[in-house]
Every structure is written in structure tokens, then in C-alpha cells.
Amino acid sequence: MESSTGHQRVDYHLLKVQAEMINQIAQVTRGTLVLNELLPTIANQLHQILQVSGCLMFPTHDPPAMATHQVSFPITQSVESTGEPCLIEVFRHLFQSYHSWLAQGKPLIIPESEGKLPPELKELTYPCDLRAIMMVPLLHGQSCLGSMTLYQCVHEREWTVQEIAFIRGIADHFAIALTHQELEQLYQKQSQELKQKESALKVSEARNRALLEAIPDVIFRVNRDGFYLDWKAAIENPVLFLTNNCIGKHLHNCLPTEVAGLIWEHVEIALESDEMQVIESPVRQDGKLRYFEARIVKSGLDEVAVIVQDITERIEARLTLAQVNDALEVRVQQRTAALRKANQALKGEIIERQKAEEQLRQSEERFRNVVEISSNWMWEMDENAVYTYASPKIWDLLGYEPSEVVGKTPFDLMLKEEAKRVMEILASFTVLKQPFSNLENTRINKNRQLVVLETSGVPIFDRLGKFCGYRGVDRDITKRKQTEV
Incomplete structure (x- = not known):
């Protein structure tokens, strides 16, 4: 004892x-x-x-x-x-x-x-x-x-x-x-590295911004289909007038027909050849004939940067020093050719629009192909949170076919209390039409098992700016959450 x-x-x-x-x-x-x-x-x-x-x-x-x-x-x-x-x-x-x-x-x-x-x-x-x-x-x-x-x-x-x-x-x-x-x-190490990278990025952005501001010419970005992506105004007396309203519009909607056709033609050449294209052309402004030079250089897979400079004085000096008659004849021929191309462009406008629609369809098809092989479940929902599209990846995550989910809401796949919680959170973003990310929520798969997902989405707007719903992705974080527990 x-x-x-x-x-x-x-x-x-x-x-x-x-x-x-x-x-x-x-x-x-x-x-x-x-x-x-x-x-x-x-x-x-x-x-x-x-x-x-x-x-x-x-x-x-x-x-x-x-x-x-x-x-x-x-x-x-x-x-x-x-x-x-x-x-x-x-x-x-x-x-x-x-x-x-x-x-x-x-x-x-x-x-x-x-x-x-x-x-x-x-x-x-x-x-x-x-x-x-x-x-x-x-x-x-x-x-x-x-x-x-x-x-x-x-x-x-x-x-x-x-x-x-x-x-x-x-x-x-x-x-x-x-x-x-x-x-x-x-x-701590990664945080320090991230701060250094962020600091370097800010310095780089400030330097690039300063360089752009120092350039006195008009600069704009345009994609292969001829739509404006971004622009910077000239410091003074721009030869081509652009405004913020031009972003998202086609070259033909913002520039004279002959100028738009000429630039669009060389956009395609620059993208295919991967070489800078330099073009010169006259443009009538305020009743006066002026000349511009456009330098077109590839700046992305399907976009170019265009720097437009007023070269009126240069052209006039060239005409004065050279044989005026010959120079004028050349310019007339160039203008005639440009007008001829413009007429062809106008006649083929319907065909070009059809081509643009076909390219849009192919672009959407490429997007769909990427979605089909993605490791995440990609989806689209309308303004009422009803799924309008679900990628095949949902089968791996929840065991449903895409057709079984389209027409339902995310809350149809949740327990009652979880649906109420997520609905309130999503409503706070929907009211402001803001993106959301890493929203953790628990779904019920087809076998009635709980699966923890991490959801992110961005708002969708039509061409008139009307809110149409969200497009986003879900990924399975069940194992990670089990590990955390």
C-alpha cells in the first residue's frame, strides 16, 4: 500500500x-x-x-x-x-x-x-x-x-x-x-521579401508613370480587333483627339475612317511580324491639313501600343526642301490609295463585323476549353444568384453534373443555417456590385456529405453597364480545414 x-x-x-x-x-x-x-x-x-x-x-x-x-x-x-x-x-x-x-x-x-x-x-x-x-x-x-x-x-x-x-x-x-x-x-522572411518586391514594384510603376507623363505625344493601346484598351493624352495640341469615352470603342468610332483603317491594318502587321510599324498619314483638323506619325509596337499577345506624333512641321519642311510638285503628287497618290482602302473598308464593314463576331465566338470557345480542364470549378450566376453555367469540375467537387446545378442557387446546396449565413454575406457584395474572394462555405455533395469550398467571384456587367450577376471559381479546401482542426 x-x-x-x-x-x-x-x-x-x-x-x-x-x-x-x-x-x-x-x-x-x-x-x-x-x-x-x-x-x-x-x-x-x-x-x-x-x-x-x-x-x-x-x-x-x-x-x-x-x-x-x-x-x-x-x-x-x-x-x-x-x-x-x-x-x-x-x-x-x-x-x-x-x-x-x-x-x-x-x-x-x-x-x-x-x-x-x-x-x-x-x-x-x-x-x-x-x-x-x-x-x-x-x-x-x-x-x-x-x-x-x-x-x-x-x-x-x-x-x-x-x-x-x-x-x-x-x-x-x-x-x-x-x-x-x-x-x-x-x-518573416517571406513578408520581408514581399515588402521588398512591393517597394520595387512601386518604384518601377512611379518611374514608368513619370516616363509616360514626360512623353508629349498621344499614346494608346488597342487590341487585335481594333478596340481601344487605354490611352494617355498629349501634353498640347494633339493631332488625333481622344477622350475617355473612346475606351472600349472601335477605331472607326473615334477616328476618321481612312485613319482608322490605316492604323488597324498595321496593328495586324505588327502583331504577326512582331516588328514595329511606322506609318505617316494626313488628317484634316479644324479645316486644316495636318500630318501624324504613328509608331505601332506589339505590347502583348493580342494588343499593341501606338505613339502618335504631330509631324506637320516636319512634312512641310520636307515639302519645301524637296521638289514640291513631286512630293504633292506622291501625297495625292497616297491619299487616293487611302481613300480607296477606306471605301473597301466601308464596303466590307458587315463582313468585318461578322469576322469580329466569329472571333468573339472562338474566344469564348477558348475560354470554355480552359474552363473544362481547370482544376477549379468555374461558374456563372445571374443577378438572382441562379447558376447559368457550371464547368464539369463540379463533378469532382460535389458529384453533380453541370446540368443538375444550372438553374439552382448556391444556397440550394447548403444546410439551412449555412445558406442563411452565406446569403447575408453575398448580399452585402451584391448590393455594392463588388467582387469577393476566399469566401469559405460548406456545401452538400450528391452523397449528402459536407464539402468545404472557397469561393471567389467578380461582378458581370453588360455593355450598358447593367449588373448581370457574377462569374467566379470554387475550390475544395476540405482537407485543409480538417488539417487546421
């Missing part, structure tokens, strides 16, 4: 000490203590509580011990005098030899090193007179991050079940703290 009571007192004492140590380790994850500063304290406490010769702790990525406490000074002194490896080297070899065993979460318990160790390790441990070893892995998930080792020299020792459980509990929390420290360091 007294023996049982004594064991209970020992167990209670170890549990109390273990709780205190775990609390200290927890402060590392909260940021109130530094792990490297705490390790020597824990090692010293373990030595005193369990009356062992020493305690070593080290991670796999850092061979030198993070914390060491050795009390057998004569043995250490003899090791140094004989030139034999130190205890840290001994346990590092031991850890490498039993790594596969430790990686399974099993502690290495050796009551007597003699007869238990491989021959090559016996030679290492002999000068240290090791009698007992307890090596507990630092495990987190499927990763073995290192080990916590207690050892006894000179005297025999048997490790008790309570002592092993005591050390394993502390080691498990150390592994968590070590993982947290590594993640925190990685986060």
Missing part, C-alpha cells in the same frame, strides 16, 4: 512538473519566450528532476546541440584528453542509426548500452561509460524534427514507464514549438 502511494506521489509530481514545462513551451508559440533561450533551462530542469547525467536536444537541420547539460565532469574531461568524440557526436550518430525507428514515433530505450548498440557505436560510447539512454523523437505530423535525449553514465539505470511518458509529453510540445518557430521565421 505504501509503495502504491509512493508511486502515485511520483506520478503526480512528474505530471505537475510536466505541466509547468509545457506551459513554458507554450509561451514560445505565444511569442513571450524565445525557444533557443528556453532550451538550456528545460535541459537543466530535466537533469535535476530525473537525476540523470545529462540531457541533449537538437533538431535534424542543426547538428550542434541546441541545449546541453552534462554533470559528469571527470568523464567529459577524460573524453577530451583521449581525443574521443564528444557526447554530442555520439548521440548524433545514434540518432542517424535509429532514424527510421524514431520516425515512427517510437522512443529508443537502452537500459544498458553494452550488447544493445551496433558495434560501430559501442566504440563511440565506451570512453563515455554510457549505461542508459532514452532518446525520444521530436515529431510533428509526419516529420521527425530531431530528438530529446537523456543519458546515464557510470551507474546502471532502468527507465520507468512514468519517466518515458513524462519525456514524450514534453518532446511532443517541443516539436510543436519548433515547428511554430520555423513557420514564424519563414513567414
Whole structure:
């Protein structure tokens, strides 16, 4: 009876000490203590509580011990005098030899090193007179991050079940703290890199903006189909007048027919040849004939940048210095050719529009093809949150065919309370017609199982600016959420 009571007192004492140590380790994850500063304290406490010769702790990525406490000074002194490896080297070899065993979460318990160790390790441990070893892995998930080792020299020792459980509990929390420290360091590094990239991007954007502002000419971007994407006004007296209303419109809607046709023709040439195109042409402005030069250079897969410069004075000087009659004749021929092309362009306008519609259809088909092979579920919904399109990926996520979802709302695939929650969140974005991202929500798949999705969407507007609904993607984050739990 007294023996049982004594064991209970020992167990209670170890549990109390273990709780205190775990609390200290927890402060590392909260940021109130530094792990490297705490390790020597824990090692010293373990030595005193369990009356062992020493305690070593080290991670796999850092061979030198993070914390060491050795009390057998004569043995250490003899090791140094004989030139034999130190205890840290001994346990590092031991850890490498039993790594596969430790990686399974099993502690290495050796009551007597003699007869238990491989021959090559016996030679290492002999000068240290090791009698007992307890090596507990630092495990987190499927990763073995290192080990916590207690050892006894000179005297025999048997490790008790309570002592092993005591050390394993502390080691498990150390592994968590070590993982947290590594993640925190990685986060700080990535945050610093991100700040540097953002700073460099701002500098680059400011420099590019300054360069653009310094250019006195009209600059605009136009795609292969002849629609304006963006523009910058000339500093003064632009030869071609553009306004913000031109964005999204066709060249023919904003420029004289002959000028629009000439620029559009060379847009196609620049895209196909990947070479800058330079054109010169007259334009009548305020009843006066002026000349412009347009430099067209490819700036994307299906778009070009156009810099327009007023070269009226240059042309007039050229005409004055050259043979005026010949120059005028050439210009007349050029204007005649331009007018001829303009007439052809006007006659073929219907055909060109049909071509544009066909290109739009092909563009939509390419988009659909991308959607079909995407790893995410892509969808479209109208202004009432009713699905109007669902990509085949929904089969992998929820087990439904696209046709089974079209005509339904996201809330039809949710539990009642979840539908109410998500509906309120989505309504706050819909009212303002704003995009939303990373909206976590739980759906019910066809097998009545819950699947956690992460939803992002952008508003859709028609050509008149009327809100038509949302287009977006869903991805399955169920495994990630289970891991977080």
C-alpha cells in the first residue's frame, strides 16, 4: 500500500512538473519566450528532476546541440584528453542509426548500452561509460524534427514507464514549438521579401508613370480587333483627339475612317511580324491639313501600343526642301490609295463585323476549353444568384453534373443555417456590385456529405453597364480545414 502511494506521489509530481514545462513551451508559440533561450533551462530542469547525467536536444537541420547539460565532469574531461568524440557526436550518430525507428514515433530505450548498440557505436560510447539512454523523437505530423535525449553514465539505470511518458509529453510540445518557430521565421522572411518586391514594384510603376507623363505625344493601346484598351493624352495640341469615352470603342468610332483603317491594318502587321510599324498619314483638323506619325509596337499577345506624333512641321519642311510638285503628287497618290482602302473598308464593314463576331465566338470557345480542364470549378450566376453555367469540375467537387446545378442557387446546396449565413454575406457584395474572394462555405455533395469550398467571384456587367450577376471559381479546401482542426 505504501509503495502504491509512493508511486502515485511520483506520478503526480512528474505530471505537475510536466505541466509547468509545457506551459513554458507554450509561451514560445505565444511569442513571450524565445525557444533557443528556453532550451538550456528545460535541459537543466530535466537533469535535476530525473537525476540523470545529462540531457541533449537538437533538431535534424542543426547538428550542434541546441541545449546541453552534462554533470559528469571527470568523464567529459577524460573524453577530451583521449581525443574521443564528444557526447554530442555520439548521440548524433545514434540518432542517424535509429532514424527510421524514431520516425515512427517510437522512443529508443537502452537500459544498458553494452550488447544493445551496433558495434560501430559501442566504440563511440565506451570512453563515455554510457549505461542508459532514452532518446525520444521530436515529431510533428509526419516529420521527425530531431530528438530529446537523456543519458546515464557510470551507474546502471532502468527507465520507468512514468519517466518515458513524462519525456514524450514534453518532446511532443517541443516539436510543436519548433515547428511554430520555423513557420514564424519563414513567414518573416517571406513578408520581408514581399515588402521588398512591393517597394520595387512601386518604384518601377512611379518611374514608368513619370516616363509616360514626360512623353508629349498621344499614346494608346488597342487590341487585335481594333478596340481601344487605354490611352494617355498629349501634353498640347494633339493631332488625333481622344477622350475617355473612346475606351472600349472601335477605331472607326473615334477616328476618321481612312485613319482608322490605316492604323488597324498595321496593328495586324505588327502583331504577326512582331516588328514595329511606322506609318505617316494626313488628317484634316479644324479645316486644316495636318500630318501624324504613328509608331505601332506589339505590347502583348493580342494588343499593341501606338505613339502618335504631330509631324506637320516636319512634312512641310520636307515639302519645301524637296521638289514640291513631286512630293504633292506622291501625297495625292497616297491619299487616293487611302481613300480607296477606306471605301473597301466601308464596303466590307458587315463582313468585318461578322469576322469580329466569329472571333468573339472562338474566344469564348477558348475560354470554355480552359474552363473544362481547370482544376477549379468555374461558374456563372445571374443577378438572382441562379447558376447559368457550371464547368464539369463540379463533378469532382460535389458529384453533380453541370446540368443538375444550372438553374439552382448556391444556397440550394447548403444546410439551412449555412445558406442563411452565406446569403447575408453575398448580399452585402451584391448590393455594392463588388467582387469577393476566399469566401469559405460548406456545401452538400450528391452523397449528402459536407464539402468545404472557397469561393471567389467578380461582378458581370453588360455593355450598358447593367449588373448581370457574377462569374467566379470554387475550390475544395476540405482537407485543409480538417488539417487546421
